[in-house]
Amino acid sequence: MDTKNPEEFYRRLQEQLAETSSWPSDYLFKFIVESDPEKIxxxxxxxxxxxxVIESKKSKKGKYTSVSVTVNLRDPKAVVEKYQEVAEVEGVISL
Structure with missing residues (x-):
């Protein structure tokens, strides 16, 4: 994500999702976060x-956890809203 201009990043993402997928649709989110139960x-x-459907997997050394979330969403705007909500979790990396 472009940390200097997140609004532009989300606008482009929403446009690309609208052009490349039919909605409602399943969407796969992937996040990396420290292996802190509270953050997960x-x-x-x-x-x-x-x-x-949420799957979590710890890294080899256990310091980080990858969280994969597959969910059916109504439109690209709903995808962006979820990314914005998860961005509030301290230290999360969205892939």
Whole structure:
């Protein structure tokens, strides 16, 4: 993500998703976060009650955890909203 201009990044992402996918659609989010149960729980809570399938895997040394979330969303705007919510989790990296 362009940290200098996140609004532009999200606008372009939303346009690209609208052009390349039909909606509603399943979308796969991937995040990397420190292996802190509280931070991982924050990500889980963002996707509560959405029917999301969430898989977590610790890194080889256990310092980081990758969190993959597959969820059916109504439109590209909903994808961007979820990315923005997860961005509030301290230290999260969105892939």
């Amino acid at each position: 729980d924050q990500i889980h809570k963002i996707f509560d009650n959405t029917g999301a």
